[in-house]
Amino acid sequence: MGFKVGLLGLGTVGAGTVQILQNPAQRHPLLKELEIHRVGVRSLDKPRPVELPASCLTTDLESIVTDPEIAIVVEVLGGLEPARTLILSAIAHGKHIVTANKAVISRFGEEIFQAAAAAGVYVLLEAAVGGGIPVIEPLKQSLCSNRIQSVMGIINGTTNYILTRMQQEGAEFDAVLDDAQQLGYAEADPTADVDGLDAADKIAILASLAYGGKIDRDAIHCEGIRQITATEISYADKLGYSIKLLGIADRLETPDSAEDTLQIRVHPTLLPKAHPLASVNDVFNAILIEGDPVGQVMFFGRGAGAGPTASAVVSDILNIAALLKVGRDGMKQSDGKPLLDPLLACEHQDYCAIAPIETLNMRFYVRFLTQDNPGIIGRIGTSFGDQNVSLESVVQAGMRDGHAEIVVVTHEVPEGSFRQALAQIEAIPGIAQVASVLRVL
């Protein structure tokens, strides 16, 4: 007898998942033992790219998570509700969970993992970060002997696709976003992609696994790519940088404190072109992890789209099916509590401390539009100097709309000092606009 799978959602990822499950040839033999039992959707009439018996489809999602025949529930609905409630209900009914939903895991992960631990079931989420790239399970298992220093990556396919086409073709933001939606990369509400929220969900999940603690999702500084224009891309290029939306988690050196403090942030970043992440283009994602003693490890592949994401979903289903096959589910500890494989399950007790962004040291790129007055560069330099912000380069780049354009790149400075200097500069007569501020790696 096979393992019955209940699928919640039959959109981009759900349909990709069905396509793999219906075509097991030349894949792992265990795939032949999986059976799509029920599929939950919002609309029964919608045309689908996959064929399923009509009796399989339902709009009653609760009936799937309570179905006694189903062993594994796959949640590929997206959004917070009803996803969270359905996952919790499925767990309460003894189902193992596979999910691609980073929004729900980054906000309700601990509630879900605690419920799973109490019920003795697994919640696997490889598809939630980096789409088809194996990064969650490697962090949980293959790298678990390491003390992780940093996790840094391009973890949103939609924005990387948009930035790449803006850089390579000078394409307009809105037109490229439409293409990303057509290709199935973007979230149902693409604001989550464009404003960096999806990447923040993902770096929260990666940081939680890397540092073994809960992450307050609201403490993550998050900026998206709406303010990136062709001008910034072109100046960055001339200065030797590519602009990428990065998710960054790093352990801060705090010798006086017994507890680690982390920096976790998402923002567009000027990356030196020689950096390993700078040439990661289109929908590709890459995650660079630094651990002790492994050193740097980089994971690269397609971060969104039906096939790549379904690859991760179905691999998680197979991992659970393998446990079921050898009877490694439903095991008990001596006190009768459920026993889960500690490398596959993820439950954390304490919150990690996250440093506010103002306290971090960073390099900045800033573009000013000014009146073309003598001495203006000197006054900008003095204001930075007043706040101990040392400058790497100051270039009068040319004229735009009757204003002189001045581009400054700083050395590494505290964000707070940089912002104070910027406020001082904005008050200088002759400064028309601070046209752009970006961080530099």
Ligand SMILES: NC(=O)C1=CN([C@@H]2O[C@H](COP(=O)(O)OP(=O)(O)OC[C@H]3O[C@@H](n4cnc5c(N)ncnc54)[C@H](OP(=O)(O)O)[C@@H]3O)[C@@H](O)[C@H]2O)C=CC1
């Ligand atoms: N697309 C991608 O490349 C990736 C997506 N993900 C994640 O995978 C998940 C799914 O994404 P994706 O497939 O793109 O999303 P889609 O919007 O394409 O599909 C969502 C599916 O869920 C169904 N659905 C949504 N809400 C309800 C509801 N309230 N009741 C019943 N059915 C519902 C929809 O039904 P109907 O079809 O009837 O409208 C649809 O079939 C999300 O969490 C996303 O973040 C993760 C990695 C990559």
Ligand SMILES: N[C@@H](CC=O)C(=O)O
């Ligand atoms: N919208 C997301 C989908 C995958 O997680 C992205 O663009 O990366």
Ligand code: NA
């Ligand atoms: Na992944």
